[in-house]
Amino acid sequence: MSQTEPSQAAAPNNAIPYQRVLLKISGEALMGASGYGIDFETAKRIAADVCRVHGLGIELCLVVGGGNIFRGMVGATLGMARASADYMGMLATVMNALALQNALEQAGVPTRVQSAIRMDAICEPFIGRRAIRHMEKGRVVIFAAGTGNPYLTTDTTAALRAAEMGCDALFKGTQVDGVYSADPKRDPAAKRFGELTYQDVLTRDLKVMDASAIALARENKIPIIVFSIHEPGAFEAVLSGHGAHTIVRAGD
Numbered sequence: 001m002s003q004t005e006p007s008q009a010a011a012p013n014n015a016i017p018y019q020r021v022l023l024k025i026s027g028e029a030l031m032g033a034s035g036y037g038i039d040f041e042t043a044k045r046i047a048a049d050v051c052r053v054h055g056l057g058i059e060l061c062l063v064v065g066g067g068n069i070f071r072g073m074v075g076a077t078l079g080m081a082r083a084s085a086d087y088m089g090m091l092a093t094v095m096n097a098l099a100l101q102n103a104l105e106q107a108g109v110p111t112r113v114q115s116a117i118r119m120d121a122i123c124e125p126f127i128g129r130r131a132i133r134h135m136e137k138g139r140v141v142i143f144a145a146g147t148g149n150p151y152l153t154t155d156t157t158a159a160l161r162a163a164e165m166g167c168d169a170l171f172k173g174t175q176v177d178g179v180y181s182a183d184p185k186r187d188p189a190a191k192r193f194g195e196l197t198y199q200d201v202l203t204r205d206l207k208v209m210d211a212s213a214i215a216l217a218r219e220n221k222i223p224i225i226v227f228s229i230h231e232p233g234a235f236e237a238v239l240s241g242h243g244a245h246t247i248v249r250a251g252d
């Protein structure tokens with residue numbers, strides 16, 4: 001559990017339109033250049049970005065994936081039972097959550113990890129009201145183990161937790177600085193969209209989040225902001241309305 005506690009939560013920053021946000025971080029973002037597992041220098045850099053946003057008085061929660069350690073869909077294609085493979089992926093997210101917790105607390109940010117699968121010796125169980133109270137007290141809550149159910153992605157988890165927590169926006173830190181018409185690493189002519197509607201994403205089959213996550217965000221009117229997690233300071237800049245990003249929200 002956290003050993004770092006603030007005397008009180010920072011005052012809200014009224015210049016920023018979003019006062020409570022969820023940040024979705026893929027497991028792959030934690031690999032750094034190693035190609036597998038957790039690169040702790042990368043975890044520290046991401047934690048520093050979260051620390052800057054936390055210092056603005058923003059209430060924060062995180063969902064982290066597990067693809068840097070194990071991806072359930074890959075296990076299923078190799079012959080594993082899909083449910084067993086997905087549970088293995090959920091356990092990988094717990095490892096990533098603990099790594100992020102360590103990096104954040106070293107940066108002076110109080111945290112709580114809540115797992116959808118009970119493992120009381122190392123983290124709290126997911127309890128929505130408790131998570132909200134933690135954020136109100138200035139703690140960053142890291143949600144692990146997905147929803148606790150197989151066949152659901154951490155994208156869906158992120159949209160679900162954002163709705164449950166009453167978040168003003170869902171920020172998705174990715175490998176590129178927004179949503180593109182094609183893979184910008186393969187197609188230099190790919191165009192980055194500044195703004196899309198939920199329907200645009202579904203109709204064009206753009207790889208923002210899976211369809212169930214988009215549907216949850218649309219139903220609960222939660223904008224999705226996509227930006228590069230690898231650009232230092234990008235989270236703070238985009239939160240403040242600057243920097244390269246794509247916003248997905250309802251149309252006029």
